[in-house]
Amino acid sequence: MSRSDVLVDADWAEAHIGDPHVVIVEVDEDTSAYDKGHIPTAVKIDWKKDLQDPVRRDFVDKTGFEALLSERGISNDDTVLLYGGNNNWFAAYAYWYFRLYGHDKVLLLDGGRKKWELDSRELSTDVPERPRTSYTAREQDASLRALRDEVIDSIGKRNLVDVRSPDEFTGRLLAPAHLPQEQAQRAGHIPTARNVPWSKAANEDGTFRSDDELRRLYEGEAGLDFGKDTIAYCRIGERSAHTWFVLHELLGLPHVKNYDGSWTEYGSLVGVPIELGEAR
Amino acid sequence: MTSDGCGAPAGGVSAPATAGSQAVVEGRVTRDGTAVATGYARLLGTGDEFVAEVPLGEDGGFRFFAAPGSWTLRVLAPGGLRAERSVQADYGQVTKVDVTI
Numbered sequence: 001m002s003r004s005d006v007l008v009d010a011d012w013a014e015a016h017i018g019d020p021h022v023v024i025v026e027v028d029e030d031t032s033a034y035d036k037g038h039i040p041t042a043v044k045i046d047w048k049k050d051l052q053d054p055v056r057r058d059f060v061d062k063t064g065f066e067a068l069l070s071e072r073g074i075s076n077d078d079t080v081l082l083y084g085g086n087n088n089w090f091a092a093y094a095y096w097y098f099r100l101y102g103h104d105k106v107l108l109l110d111g112g113r114k115k116w117e118l119d120s121r122e123l124s125t126d127v128p129e130r131p132r133t134s135y136t137a138r139e140q141d142a143s144l145r146a147l148r149d150e151v152i153d154s155i156g157k158r159n160l161v162d163v164r165s166p167d168e169f170t171g172r173l174l175a176p177a178h179l180p181q182e183q184a185q186r187a188g189h190i191p192t193a194r195n196v197p198w199s200k201a202a203n204e205d206g207t208f209r210s211d212d213e214l215r216r217l218y219e220g221e222a223g224l225d226f227g228k229d230t231i232a233y234c235r236i237g238e239r240s241a242h243t244w245f246v247l248h249e250l251l252g253l254p255h256v257k258n259y260d261g262s263w264t265e266y267g268s269l270v271g272v273p274i275e276l277g278e279a280r
Numbered sequence: 281m282t283s284d285g286c287g288a289p290a291g292g293v294s295a296p297a298t299a300g301s302q303a304v305v306e307g308r309v310t311r312d313g314t315a316v317a318t319g320y321a322r323l324l325g326t327g328d329e330f331v332a333e334v335p336l337g338e339d340g341g342f343r344f345f346a347a348p349g350s351w352t353l354r355v356l357a358p359g360g361l362r363a364e365r366s367v368q369a370d371y372g373q374v375t376k377v378d379v380t381i
Binding site: 030033085086087114117118119120165166167172173199200205 | 323346
């Protein structure tokens, strides 16, 4: 798999507006962004309402994912182009779901909503009507998702990549600075984790850095051993989906998992080891 | 705003009118006296380290929950417009930064 198989630019997206085989999907944390204007023909997925289980702390299961895509008019044969705000955090998170549930033809728009807006490209408030489909998902691909016990067992053995900001990593903040400082019970990071903030993988306009720059960043500067399995985590699993996309989809590392429980789970567990301060 | 626990989030459940125990940095972006509703505010730490980014609101507004210390605020808007300001934040304070681009 190469970069062009998973990532497209805004010109490509513009050329495929109205393509019957391409469904453009906006995924956002702030879902009112879609209502104010979106890429013409795009449908909306609400990160919280559509992708999270309403009761258990987990994301939508296979049946729920099938119901969601059927209702949005997405079929198994469609190419799905995802984009969103926050430098594509939630679009990358949704991309990870599509891969987890076995949808192969999925793409991410480089730069997401931000680059589209900064380029002053067309936004529409028309909500498309897509006929209902009967979408069938595959069973969740467990090779892409890390759960807490596996994370604890990986301390000192696998690459653990903490993609939060340095202030969250060292324990100065508990959440990104655009959110109130709440969430996990304890601050800090998982012992032996390296801190490579997701933002280092992106340019200021939200596009991804080049493969060479990315390789230098993770292997050279952060000292990740690309021969080892890797687990990425952040606070709630969306920024780490961005880094999972970089490592697994752009750089093609074979064994990379996203730990979606991330710091809100780990930092609230009783009895697990935590480190404060810089990486050791 | 989300909360994973039973307790109310620090600062209350609605957008804070006061800082409470938070170190708030907020303001508005305008151009020729008009709010810039399409654009982004980025908060950067030492050495231009990225900390957070928010899209500007309808009124050109933005808000960050930072930690005490010095930060750089950078604004990006269509047409290659950008601006930068230095900001000091502290717990219990709302630091106002209005930016003209």
